[in-house]
Amino acid sequence: MSDVWPTELRVSADKRQLTVTFDNGARHALTAEMLRVMSPSAEVQGHSPEQRKTVGGKKDVGIMKVEPVGNYAVRITFDDMHATGIFTWSYLNELGIQKDEKWAAYLAELEQKGLSR
Template sequence: MTTERWPTELRLAKDRRSLRVVFDDGTAFDLPAEYLRVTSPSAEVQGHSPAERKTVPGKKDVEIVGVEPVGNYAVKLVFDDLHDSGIYGWNYLYELGAHYEEKWQAYLAELAAKGLSRERLR
């Protein structure tokens, strides 16, 4: 049985580079926009199976330009690169916060292994 997480606060930073999420158990996370973008739950990023998951480069300077509610179970984040197809459920946001360090390090390792960069291509 999984515990349903409920946010009590969602706050976009003034610089649009992070989203603060506070949950009803008192846990709070400041999730960087880049991290949220590269871990988007969208099919574009995650694919339709683990083998189809994409490593998304070039998002170091991405910003969140919109936070739109989806019912009472999630939010859709809109990024300045026009990505807007990920629906971030409350449990997924909690998981991203709780496992930030390991997920971020895995992402950086994937970039390095594939010869990709966090920097936007010019």
Template sequence: MTTKRWPTELRLAKDKTSLRIAFDDGAAFDLPAEYLRVTSPSAEVQGHSPAQRKTVPGKRNVQIISVLPVGNYAVRLVFDDMHDTGIYGWDYLFELGTEMPERWQAYLDELAAKGLSR
């Protein structure tokens, strides 16, 4: 698996509520644990097609309890709700960082439309 970007820093916040990732092109993002949890690339969240994607409610206070390397191309995040099947590639983490405002608003809109809460 090839990646366009390479991380220069990957740091879990002391309170475990965010992950800082910086890249070799100078981009850097502080990604909240809740955001990472609800956008997990796992089949459990994304399904096997866009129609199967799930809206994950109730993760406002979720924490990341472990960051595990997967080869040299990704990390597997373990959350305190025991979700641990998402493998976050460097390119996906970059996308999550650059697209966070739009993705977060879309998530909030989905929650509201379905009568769910964070």
């Protein structure tokens, strides 16, 4: 997964989706909500698995800006002003490949904690 290189990143007109196309032919459409709640930032992930936070209430979040970070990642600024996550190419590819499983686990976690999208 770490050897993928993006050939295109496209934010949808409504700012609710980022589509990433990779040089291996993979193409992943990732919702802004999913990217926001699974941000690789310390604010969301913590500094250990025990510190990871479940983020709810982001159903209507949008993408304001996507900026390159070196040649290995992008920083996404969301319209709730969260902008501290650095999304590496391999992490974006992982989210795309495991989208259904990760989303199902997130929804189950929300339900378990009494949170809503």
